[in-house]
Amino acid sequence: MKNLVISTGAGMSAESGITTFRDAGGLWENHNVMDVASDEGFARNPALIHQFYNERRKQLLEVKPNAAHYGLVELEKYFNVNVITQNVDDLHERAGSANVLHLHGELMKVRSMRYEDRVYTLPCDELSDRGIETSVDTIDAYGDHVRPHIVFFGESVPNFDPACRLASQADIFVVIGTTLVVYPAAALLQYAPAGAEVYYIDPNPAAVPSHVHVIAKKATEGVAELIQILTQK
Numbered sequence: 001m002k003n004l005v006i007s008t009g010a011g012m013s014a015e016s017g018i019t020t021f022r023d024a025g026g027l028w029e030n031h032n033v034m035d036v037a038s039d040e041g042f043a044r045n046p047a048l049i050h051q052f053y054n055e056r057r058k059q060l061l062e063v064k065p066n067a068a069h070y071g072l073v074e075l076e077k078y079f080n081v082n083v084i085t086q087n088v089d090d091l092h093e094r095a096g097s098a099n100v101l102h103l104h105g106e107l108m109k110v111r112s113m114r115y116e117d118r119v120y121t122l123p124c125d126e127l128s129d130r131g132i133e134t135s136v137d138t139i140d141a142y143g144d145h146v147r148p149h150i151v152f153f154g155e156s157v158p159n160f161d162p163a164c165r166l167a168s169q170a171d172i173f174v175v176i177g178t179t180l181v182v183y184p185a186a187a188l189l190q191y192a193p194a195g196a197e198v199y200y201i202d203p204n205p206a207a208v209p210s211h212v213h214v215i216a217k218k219a220t221e222g223v224a225e226l227i228q229i230l231t232q233k
């Protein structure tokens, strides 16, 4: 089977009802992104950050994967599919995608501030308040504070190297719903081999090199079209 690598951004989840960053006008649910998604912000006001992510978690529990998420699962019948997402939601997993690599972390996870590899999926019995009911002072069974399992601005992107490896093995590379401006995620496109077919689905696409097939549609319609193109070959 051919390797199909799909890189998704905020536009992938827009039709599920999650606002994209750009559409939110630089604010994230009325907060300055640097207050709620930077290491300085966390050091300054951890309580605000915990409360903020708990609100996002509650919101996430209320939305569902959309037809585009399910369409990518459908493609697993024909291809060896790997999804690389900038999104912190779990909609790819809930739709059933088998291989999902999160570049910017995962909203439904927290990790120990003392031992980085102690990662908890919420809600979790090993946490003082199961992680989502209260906001400020969540501690794990070892007595250590936890923090969101999110890559803040100013932090490195630990999954970037595995993402580059996947991109470099792609026979087909697809980008969905991202402005292609936030690095390092935007750079992934450059790791696709020269001979790979490349598709880009976005209703408002950024300028891309001429070998990229642009499908200027929303994710749900664009993925339906992509399935037709890829399965009729």
Ligand code: APR
Residues within 6 Å of the ligand: 008, 009, 010, 011, 012, 014, 015, 020, 021, 022, 023, 033, 086, 087, 104, 176, 177, 178, 179, 180, 181, 182, 201, 202, 203, 204, 205, 206, 217, 218, 219, 220
């Ligand atoms: N279907 C597909 N694409 C869509 C849809 C839709 N229904 N609606 C909007 N879009 C597109 C927009 O045209 C835009 O190109 O999704 C993109 C969203 O862009 P951003 O909001 O900038 O999101 P993204 O590129 O994922 O942001 C990158 O910025 O703040 C950081 O870490 C955050 O991962 C995020 C990163």
